[in-house]
Amino acid sequence: MHWEGIKSRLQSYRSINSLKVDLVVMGTNFVYSLLERFSRHQVTCSLCNWTGLAFRGISFGGWKALNQLCPKCNSYPRHRSLAQMIYKQGWNSIQGKILDIGAGASLQTVFTQDTQIYLKADIQKDPDVTQVFDIQFIPYSNQSMNMVVCLHVLDHVPNDIAAVREIVRILKPKGICILQGRIDPNQKITVDYFPKHSPHHPLQYRDYGKDFEQRFNSAHIRLEPLTYGNEIFYIGTLNA
Ligand SMILES: [Zn+2]
Numbered sequence: 001m002h003w004e005g006i007k008s009r010l011q012s013y014r015s016i017n018s019l020k021v022d023l024v025v026m027g028t029n030f031v032y033s034l035l036e037r038f039s040r041h042q043v044t045c046s047l048c049n050w051t052g053l054a055f056r057g058i059s060f061g062g063w064k065a066l067n068q069l070c071p072k073c074n075s076y077p078r079h080r081s082l083a084q085m086i087y088k089q090g091w092n093s094i095q096g097k098i099l100d101i102g103a104g105a106s107l108q109t110v111f112t113q114d115t116q117i118y119l120k121a122d123i124q125k126d127p128d129v130t131q132v133f134d135i136q137f138i139p140y141s142n143q144s145m146n147m148v149v150c151l152h153v154l155d156h157v158p159n160d161i162a163a164v165r166e167i168v169r170i171l172k173p174k175g176i177c178i179l180q181g182r183i184d185p186n187q188k189i190t191v192d193y194f195p196k197h198s199p200h201h202p203l204q205y206r207d208y209g210k211d212f213e214q215r216f217n218s219a220h221i222r223l224e225p226l227t228y229g230n231e232i233f234y235i236g237t238l239n240a
Helices: 003-012 016-035 077-089 160-170
Strands: 056-060 063-069 096-101 116-122 145-151 171-180 221-228 231-238
Touching: 016 056, 016 063, 077 145, 077 221, 077 231, 145 160, 160 171, 160 221, 160 231
Parallel strands: 096 116, 096 145, 145 171
Antiparallel strands: 056 063, 171 231, 221 231
């Protein structure tokens, strides 16, 4: 976890309820790990093939969600749905360079051919990360990537439109990108709080609304939603 994440978690303990919820989730996770020694496994991770009783729960600031995190590869439902979508669309055989921006589960096992280079990047060093940079200033040359994956990063970037322009710049003409942000389906227009953080999420600068596709029009990219499992991904291709 990044320092900023640790800091805001500690700050969240000003509310005793937040500490209580974290303890409940930690306790639940511990019980699962004990029961897994004796009971039939019910879930399988599509990224690392881990099997267990349930994925682990997560919590933050009094909010919690159970059955989310794979204890082996740190994938969330979005990573596992993404892996399944990539296989289904045949994108796992895309040749060339694949850049995955954002800490979290690695998609390395999805891209295993000799003719593929899978790069995992984030703004800070993380166990799975091999490239460290700010997405607003990507250190790769124009038209150098065949695929760019960027899940739940744009919400945390000061200038998300500049970041998408950078993705567009490094994509090859027929390349694709897969974007995802936390979108509030009840909100029409994105609300940008930068330089402050969203009142709904201590690490996000904005709450995306239903205008996610249009928001990046000026970056000259065409975004189309593709739903997989409970997740909506935005598939980006360059404007002709
Ligand atoms: Zn896993």
